[in-house]
Amino acid sequence: MTRTKLRMPLHHAMQAVHARLLPRHEGQVASYIPALAAMPPDLFGLAALSSTGKLMEVGDSRHPFTIQSVSKPFAYALALDLLGRRAVRDAVGVQPVGDPFNTIELDPRTRRPFNPMVNAGAIAVAGLLTDALGDRAFPTLQARLSLAAGATLELDSAVHDSEAATGDRNRAIAYLLRAAGVFRADPVRVVDVYFRQCALRVTARDLAVMAGTLAAIGSNPLTGAEVFGVEAVRDTLSVMFTCGFYDGAGDWACRVGLPAKSGVGGGVVAVVNRQLGLGVFSPRLDAEGNPLRGLLACEALSEELGLHAF
Numbered sequence: 001m002t003r004t005k006l007r008m009p010l011h012h013a014m015q016a017v018h019a020r021l022l023p024r025h026e027g028q029v030a031s032y033i034p035a036l037a038a039m040p041p042d043l044f045g046l047a048a049l050s051s052t053g054k055l056m057e058v059g060d061s062r063h064p065f066t067i068q069s070v071s072k073p074f075a076y077a078l079a080l081d082l083l084g085r086r087a088v089r090d091a092v093g094v095q096p097v098g099d100p101f102n103t104i105e106l107d108p109r110t111r112r113p114f115n116p117m118v119n120a121g122a123i124a125v126a127g128l129l130t131d132a133l134g135d136r137a138f139p140t141l142q143a144r145l146s147l148a149a150g151a152t153l154e155l156d157s158a159v160h161d162s163e164a165a166t167g168d169r170n171r172a173i174a175y176l177l178r179a180a181g182v183f184r185a186d187p188v189r190v191v192d193v194y195f196r197q198c199a200l201r202v203t204a205r206d207l208a209v210m211a212g213t214l215a216a217i218g219s220n221p222l223t224g225a226e227v228f229g230v231e232a233v234r235d236t237l238s239v240m241f242t243c244g245f246y247d248g249a250g251d252w253a254c255r256v257g258l259p260a261k262s263g264v265g266g267g268v269v270a271v272v273n274r275q276l277g278l279g280v281f282s283p284r285l286d287a288e289g290n291p292l293r294g295l296l297a298c299e300a301l302s303e304e305l306g307l308h309a310f
């Protein structure tokens with residue numbers, strides 16, 4: 001195993017990056033899901049978990065928020081584990097796409113979503129899980145994500161209800177996917193599994209543990225729980241690396257060089273393969289819908305600690 005030589009101690013670097021970015025107040029908290037707008041905008045937390053189980057936290061690392069799209073790679077890993085790569089690949093591709101997260105477009109060659117990081121792909125994954133598990137789909141997702149976090153992740157019903165009341169675009173995507181034969185279950189039910197998955201409450205600390213579980217090839221470094229299989233983790237990290245930032249994925253790969261995923265609730269995870277999971281919370285989003293200081297923090301840590309994959 002090759003290990004990156006850390007150029008400065010991690011906790012020191014996290015504190016310095018946190019202090020440097022704390023005064024930045026650009027961007028807005030998401031409001032297209034109305035309940036998200038209630039989040040105090042200037043919270044900022046960083047957490048990191050090494051694959052040997054060392055946890056470090058700075059700032060608002062224990063403040064709860066909803067996981068949103070950061071759930072997508074973990075739901076994908078669960079589907080790969082439960083249903084196998086062939087079944088999952090038949091339903092959703094692994095192709096980066098230069099469109100935003102809520103694109104309605106399917107890959108014209110396959111009539112399947114381009115990848116599991118865009119909403120269409122994540123809803124396809126929720127559809128596969130609903131076909132296979134019925135009413136157990138959401139509880140199974142909740143249990144597996146909780147195992148990855150080493151904590152019980154609860155549903156934020158206010159955020160769930162708010163998204164359910166306004167999420168017609170995602171419902172439209174779910175209908176389109178069933179019409180294309182991606183899954184058989186009722187689209188309204190499938191999209192509700194997806195909304196529940198997105199409304200799970202986490203902290204930056206939880207995200208660091210979840211990312212650390214991917215970094216440690218599927219076993220939770222804090223609890224020792226075996227959460228995901230090796231092949232599921234490999235495919236998941238590959239799509240996080242190539243598709244995690246939607247239309248900004250190529251730029252991210254060059255600048256930061258880490259598999260990562262953001263969510264409109266303010267969360268970001270980044271994974272240093274076999275070494276470290278990072279979790280960030282910062283609710284103000286940039287124009288593309290990514291947590292602005294979350295991205296800057298990952299970029300600064302990658303640069304200062306030499307974490308880039310290449």
Ligand code: DON
Nearest residue numbers: 068069101198262263264289
């Ligand atoms: O489907 C949605 O719009 C939200 N539940 C999640 C979107 C999201 O987090 C996109 N992330 N960058």
